[in-house]
Amino acid sequence: MNLQLRVRKMTELLAPAGDLDKLKIAIIYGADAVFIGGKAFSLRANASNFTTEDLIEGCRFAHERGKKVYVTTNVIPHQKDKAGLIEYLQTLETAKVDAIIAASPLIINTALAHTNLEVHISTQQSALNIPTVNYWYNKGATRVVLGRDIDLEGIGHITKNVDAEIEAFIHGGMCAGYSGRCALSNHLTNRDANRGGCAHTCRWFFDLTKDGKKITDTPFSMGSKDLSAVKEVTSLIDMGVASLKIEGRMKSLHYIATVVNTYRRIIDEYEATGEIKDYEAYAKMLAHAENRETSHGFFHGLPTKDQQLYEKRSERVMQNFVGLVLDYDHATQYATVETKNVFLLEELEVFSPLEASKTFMNEKMMDSNGELIIRAARAKEQIKVYIPFEVHPFDMLRAKRT
Amino acid sequence: MKIITTLHDQAQLNDLLKVADGILLGQKRFAKTLTNDFEAQTIDVIKKIRENQKEVYILLNKVFTDSELNDVKSYLKSLPIDMITGFIGADLGLLETMKELDITSKFVYNPETLLTNDVDFNDLSSEHIKGAFVSKEITLEDIIEIGNLKKYELFYFGHGHMSMFYSKRQMLNTFKDYQNESNNLHEDHHLRLSEAKRPDESYPIIEDDAGTHVFRGYVFNSFKAIERLESVVDYFIVDTLFLDDDYAIDIINMYKEKQIDAAIIDRYQQTLHDGFLFDESTIKGEKND
Numbered sequence: 175m176n177l178q179l180r181v182r183k184m185t186e187l188l189a190p191a192g193d194l195d196k197l198k199i200a201i202i203y204g205a206d207a208v209f210i211g212g213k214a215f216s217l218r219a220n221a222s223n224f225t226t227e228d229l230i231e232g233c234r235f236a237h238e239r240g241k242k243v244y245v246t247t248n249v250i251p252h253q254k255d256k257a258g259l260i261e262y263l264q265t266l267e268t269a270k271v272d273a274i275i276a277a278s279p280l281i282i283n284t285a286l287a288h289t290n291l292e293v294h295i296s297t298q299q300s301a302l303n304i305p306t307v308n309y310w311y312n313k314g315a316t317r318v319v320l321g322r323d324i325d326l327e328g329i330g331h332i333t334k335n336v337d338a339e340i341e342a343f344i345h346g347g348m349c350a351g352y353s354g355r356c357a358l359s360n361h362l363t364n365r366d367a368n369r370g371g372c373a374h375t376c377r378w379f380f381d382l383t384k385d386g387k388k389i390t391d392t393p394f395s396m397g398s399k400d401l402s403a404v405k406e407v408t409s410l411i412d413m414g415v416a417s418l419k420i421e422g423r424m425k426s427l428h429y430i431a432t433v434v435n436t437y438r439r440i441i442d443e444y445e446a447t448g449e450i451k452d453y454e455a456y457a458k459m460l461a462h463a464e465n466r467e468t469s470h471g472f473f474h475g476l477p478t479k480d481q482q483l484y485e486k487r488s489e490r491v492m493q494n495f496v497g498l499v500l501d502y503d504h505a506t507q508y509a510t511v512e513t514k515n516v517f518l519l520e521e522l523e524v525f526s527p528l529e530a531s532k533t534f535m536n537e538k539m540m541d542s543n544g545e546l547i548i549r550a551a552r553a554k555e556q557i558k559v560y561i562p563f564e565v566h567p568f569d570m571l572r573a574k575r576t
Numbered sequence: 577m578k579i580i581t582t583l584h585d586q587a588q589l590n591d592l593l594k595v596a597d598g599i600l601l602g603q604k605r606f607a608k609t610l611t612n613d614f615e616a617q618t619i620d621v622i623k624k625i626r627e628n629q630k631e632v633y634i635l636l637n638k639v640f641t642d643s644e645l646n647d648v649k650s651y652l653k654s655l656p657i658d659m660i661t662g663f664i665g666a667d668l669g670l671l672e673t674m675k676e677l678d679i680t681s682k683f684v685y686n687p688e689t690l691l692t693n694d695v696d697f698n699d700l701s702s703e704h705i706k707g708a709f710v711s712k713e714i715t716l717e718d719i720i721e722i723g724n725l726k727k728y729e730l731f732y733f734g735h736g737h738m739s740m741f742y743s744k745r746q747m748l749n750t751f752k753d754y755q756n757e758s759n760n761l762h763e764d765h766h767l768r769l770s771e772a773k774r775p776d777e778s779y780p781i782i783e784d785d786a787g788t789h790v791f792r793g794y795v796f797n798s799f800k801a802i803e804r805l806e807s808v809v810d811y812f813i814v815d816t817l818f819l820d821d822d823y824a825i826d827i828i829n830m831y832k833e834k835q836i837d838a839a840i841i842d843r844y845q846q847t848l849h850d851g852f853l854f855d856e857s858t859i860k861g862e863k864n865d
Contacts, residue, residue: 250711252692252856253718280695299690303642305672321639323744328641351743351788352639355666355689358740360713361792362774366857368689368713376741380769382751383778392755394769396747396788477745479754 185410186417187441188244188341189434194228196430197243198235202568203431203527204438207242208232209275211423214262215247215255217298217370229269242272246423247281248296250354250368256280263289275319277354286314294341297321298354298368302328304335311338317416322348326406326473330413339416344403345433346421348471350376350396377483397483402468404456407437408444428495428514431570432463435527462525462572464492496522497571500556508540508558509565513550515573523572524565534562577806579734579831580633581814581824582611588821589624595828598631598661600813606648607635608742608786611817622659631661637686638786639744640667649673657682662706664731671703682706684731688739689713694725701727707810712738716801716853723808730808734798735827736815737780738851741790748783765818768793777847780818791818794849799836801853819844 189205191197200208210232211223224232229245236243245266249255259281266274267289274291276282277298285291295301295310300321307318317339320329333340349356356367358375365371377397381388401421403410410418418441420433436459443450450456460468469481496517500510522536538560541547550557559571580598583589592599601621604613614621625632634655636648648670652663657679663670664684674680686709691697697708707729710719723730748761761767761783768778769790777793798805798812805812812831816824826840841848 250690250692250696252714253694253721256693256695277690278693278696279699280693283695283699299668300639301668303640303645303667303669305645305669306667309668309671323639324641331642350745350747351741355639355687356741357689357713357738358790360852360857361738361740362771364855364857366713366859368692369857369859371857371859378771380771380779382781383768383770384764384766386768388770389767390755392751394751396741396743396745396790398745472744477750479750482745482747482750482754484751484754 184445185415185441186242187434187437188417188419189430190346190420190423190425191232191430192223192423192425194224194232196425196427197232199427199431199568200434201236201239201241203435205241205434207244207272207417208236209244209246209419209423211246212262212266214258215249215251215281217246217248217368217372226265226269229266229271233270233272237270243270244273244275244294245271246275246296247285248275248277248298249281249370250278250298251280252369255369259284260288263291267291273317279313282310282313282315292316295319296354297343300352300354302332304332307332307336307338307340311336317341319343319419321353322401323352323472325475326409326413329410329415333414340414341417341419342410342415343401343421344407344410344418344437345468346400346425347466348398348401348421350398379485393485395482395484398471398477399467399469399481399483400465401471402460402465403470403473404436404440404460405453406470406473407440408450411441411444426464426495427498428492428570429463429465431525431527433460435525436460438527462492462494492575494572494575495570496550496573497557497559499524499565499567499569499571501567502561502565504564507560507562509561511557511559511571513553513555513557515553517550517571517573519548520573522559523574524561524563525570525572526566527568532563536560577809577812578631579812579814579828580631581828582816583621584611584816584821586614586617586621589621590628592821592824593625593628593630595825595832596630596814598633598811599625600633600635600664600815602635602637603651604785606638606644606651608638608784609739609782609789609817610635610784619656622656626659632659633662633664633684634660636663636665636667636670638666639742640669642669645669645673649676652677652679664709671700671705674705680704684708684729686731688742691722692718694722697722697730698725698727707731709733712796713852713857715856716804719853720804720808726808729810731811732798732805732809732813733796734805734809734812734814734831736796736813737791737793737818738796739789739791740779742787743789744787746783747788748781792849794847796851797836797848798850798853799830799834799848800850802831802834 189200277296294317359367359373379393497511578597
């Protein structure tokens with residue numbers, strides 16, 4: 175391994191956060207930056223979004239830890255959607271947001287003209303070559319998020335030949351077509367994919383016909399497996415990609431913690447040692463999250479059938495995340511836990527951002543009245559769980575669930 | 577307002593040029609979903625069009641990698657650029673290619689879905705391009721408003737099977753591979769997708785060298801809007817993919833007369849739709865009142 179390749183700015187791990195709790199979890203579990211959607215001008219309209227107060231608190235929390243907050247303003251606005259844009263961008267600036275992620279020149283130009291916000295160009299622009307990256311850089315953007323329809327060689331070629339920072343997706347859902355250029359949802363459901371209404375129509379099942387006759391009983395779908403770059407992250411780091419992006423503002427607290435922490439550990443091991451000893455261990459870590467089936471997307475060339483989803487809908491609902499540690503009493507060794515899913519007196523795992531996971535047998539727990547219980551039956555209750563070793567706020571309890 | 581259209585058969589060119597103001601051509605290395613690639617005959621076709629004092633547009637409507645952009649440059653140099661009115665491209669990276677060849681004034685930007693407001697539509701005005709395509713998925717009112725604020729020529733997809741989806745993935749190939757079958761569906765224009773809850777419309781799907789493309793099964797038309805559109809649209813596109821040159825001649829005459837001939841539409845057994853001209857898309861799917 176040539177250490178000279180590694181004399182460069184540290185690669186940022188960028189995580190999604192659908193709300194303030196997820197922002198905090200993402201940062202605690204190892205993100206260098208988070209991207210969130212505000213109440214306006216953002217795709218993922220159905221995600222939990224941030225109020226102004228949440229935004230201010232989120233930026234404060236991030237900045238106290240030396241981390242950054244980016245706000246997606248990545249809709250493609252219609253004529254009537256312009257109202258309130260300047261005010262909104264100035265609100266973001268006042269909240270001390272570090273950058274916006276935008277695709278529309280209306281929003282980009284307005285931010286550059288009326289604020290000091292840094293501008294990142296969204297993947298919705300499908301930037302996949304040097305001149306396109308340079309076009310946005312020359313306009314005033316500091317970073318360009320590449321489209322996902324490009325191999326590692328292409329990413330490396332662009333990264334090495336532009337002044338703009340390059341951000342690349344490493345995990346999560348992928349558009350089946352070129353991002354920003356798809357109107358399947360618009361035409362089939364009247365939901366505008368470019369203003370936050372995408373119905374994921376590409377994942378539907380269709381019959382394939384020729385001259386009116388079905389030519390196969392196998393249902394056709396355009397949907398692709400999620401991206402996972404566990405084995406490609408080191409290459410992206412070496413080529414100088416500035417930011418590695420995890421997709422998923424709609425994802426759960428546990429998903430964000432698991433995926434972020436896995437990639438954090440990969441990056442840290444590689445930066446410290448120059449190699450990854452055991453990829454399988456990281457694949458097992460990721461499996462704790464409620465993932466769809468994953469693949470390497472376009473990283474190794476045009477996708478084959480192994481990168482596509484056919485017939486099966488592979489989202490796994492895990493329910494293995496059963497509790498969030500709120501605090502720990504060293505004297506009594508009881509942790510205050512906010513329940514997330516049902517669990518019993520059973521073996522539990524403590525998943526922690528900075529330490530290796532540890533298991534223990536859950537032998538004692540009490541409800542909020544101090545009564546011993548054998549079953550934590552409801553979510554969002556605060557109970558006490560006896561844990562024979564130190565745990566910390568934001569540690570997560572997992573149970574074995576198949 | 578000029579009407580330009582696609583060409584299937586060189587033998588039909590003379591008849592088509594009697595009604596159309598221009599023709600869209602391309603090469604499949606650099607354009608998607610062509611009605612025809614005339615290959616070695618392309619330059620003859622260009623010359624014929626120019627002899628008839630009509631306009632020539634070259635489609636470059638793929639999304640390109642860096643090495644493909646280099647190939648685009650070589651391709652353009654092989655063409656009689658002085659005879660070509662415009663180059664229609666979907667990729668902003670082409671702007672650089674146009675500048676290098678000093679033909680920026682012939683560039684027409686068409687990202688299909690993205691130019692939905694006047695600021696976005698006019699964003700390349702400082703580059704002195706020829707024009708841009710307004711989004712296919714916005715209302716007539718928005719198109720008129722954008723048109724009244726345009727800083728260059730406004731191109732508009734006026735009639736034909738609308739493209740809904742463009743992927744670099746070769747999805748019919750991977751689908752056949754998944755079934756352990758060889759792919760006999762590449763470039764097949766007779767394929768459609770049917771969805772169980774939408775039995776009235778099936779959606780043409782094509783896989784070509786550019787990737788996979790899905791279209792509306794109904795044919796988009798602008799008959800109800802043509803009088804208002806004429807005030808702002810400079811170039812009205814009649815796209816005859818899945819159709820033919822006789823259809824183009826019939827349709828263009830109807831638009832010129834601003835009169836739909838239901839008998840002709842019936843003869844083609846088509847269902848027409850007017851997209852989002854009068855019915856804006858929403859976020860959650862609710863209908864507008």
